[in-house]
Amino acid sequence: MGSSESQSCHVAGCSQVVLPALASQFLCLDHFLDQAFRRAGEVLDQCRQSQPLDPRTLDWLLAEGRRAVRVLAGETGPVDSAHRERILELLLRLANLHEYVAHHSIRLTDPF
Numbered sequence: 001m002g003s004s005e006s007q008s009c010h011v012a013g014c015s016q017v018v019l020p021a022l023a024s025q026f027l028c029l030d031h032f033l034d035q036a037f038r039r040a041g042e043v044l045d046q047c048r049q050s051q052p053l054d055p056r057t058l059d060w061l062l063a064e065g066r067r068a069v070r071v072l073a074g075e076t077g078p079v080d081s082a083h084r085e086r087i088l089e090l091l092l093r094l095a096n097l098h099e100y101v102a103h104h105s106i107r108l109t110d111p112f
Contacts, residue, residue, distance in 0.1 A: 021070040029071065029079075033086050036064045040093050047100055058101070065094045 006017045009028035016028035025032055043057055071079060072087045079087070 019071060021067050029083055032067070033090060036068070036090055037093070040090070040097055044097055044100065061094055061097065065091060
């Protein structure tokens with residue numbers, strides 16, 4: 001019965017349900033998207049300032065993109081149009097960030 005029970009977002013004051021694709025994050029879709037947008041913006045700022053990137057950060061962004069695709073694909077239930085637009089915008093930002101990293105001399109920090 002545990003897998004079918006819904007859990008609430010762990011952000012203080014939020015009682016929205018956590019989608020199955022976001023269960024490991026303990027975040028509702030709104031807070032997941034807010035966090036992913038913020039993190040992608042921070043990484044892009046680091047790139048623009050020629051700061052080295054931690055490979056784990058890039059792995060995290062890739063994982064966030066995968067989660068967003070699973071939500072968008074409807075694997076976790078229907079998504080309203082406002083959320084769909086935000087997810088598509090996030091995926092576009094992640095794709096742009098990937099292209100930026102691929103076409104610029106971005107140094108990666110040693111993960112060890």
